[in-house]
Amino acid sequence: MAIKNKILIVDDNPIDHMITKYILKHNFAIEDIMVIESAAAALAHLESNQNNLAELPELIILDLDMPHLNGFDFMERYSNFSDKLKNTCKVVVLTGSDVTADLQKIKANIFQSTDVHDLCNLCLTFLKLI
Numbered sequence: 001m002a003i004k005n006k007i008l009i010v011d012d013n014p015i016d017h018m019i020t021k022y023i024l025k026h027n028f029a030i031e032d033i034m035v036i037e038s039a040a041a042a043l044a045h046l047e048s049n050q051n052n053l054a055e056l057p058e059l060i061i062l063d064l065d066m067p068h069l070n071g072f073d074f075m076e077r078y079s080n081f082s083d084k085l086k087n088t089c090k091v092v093v094l095t096g097s098d099v100t101a102d103l104q105k106i107k108a109n110i111f112q113s114t115d116v117h118d119l120c121n122l123c124l125t126f127l128k129l130i
Contacts, residue, residue, distance in 0.1 A: 006032040008057035008089075010042040010074065012066045020061060020094070039069035043077050050085050057089055064095040071095065 007030055009020050017035045024030040034057065036042040042060070049055040064071035071093060078091065 005030050006057045006059075007034070008042065008045075008060045009033065009035045010037075010039060010060060010066075010071075011035070011063035011094075012037045013063070016063065039066055039071065039074035043069075043074060046078070046081065046085065046089065050081065053084070053088050056085065060089055060091045062091055062093050064093060 007024060009017055011017060011020070021033050021035070024033055034045075036045060039062075046056065062071050062074060069077075075091065075093075078086070
């Protein structure tokens with residue numbers, strides 16, 4: 001399968017969109033970046049394209065702290081998608097939260113915590129750019 005380098009940012013904060021898009025474009029030469037500002041809309045996008053893998057992102061950068069459905073709610077519903085979709089779309093949680101309860105929930109859900117340098121290397125490795 002050809003690498004599409006398609007990334008979906010799920011975050012309600014426009015400043016975070018701008019920063020994340022800038023980093024992806026200027027450090028990783030990623031041009032196909034879609035921003036969806038709510039977890040519900042992102043789930044609807046995935047559901048409507050689940051049989052059209054070419055339209056799905058390879059990487060979803062997910063914020064935890066969003067109104068209505070948060071990142072944890074997104075992950076819970078995302079886990080119900082087909083293995084085919086989940087194997088196509090990998091999720092990276094990117095959050096500024098340092099709330100102890102959030103960190104414990106992340107660890108309990110087998111999310112991996114990392115620093116920015118490790119995240120960049122993970123993205124590069126995942127997208128096969130190195």
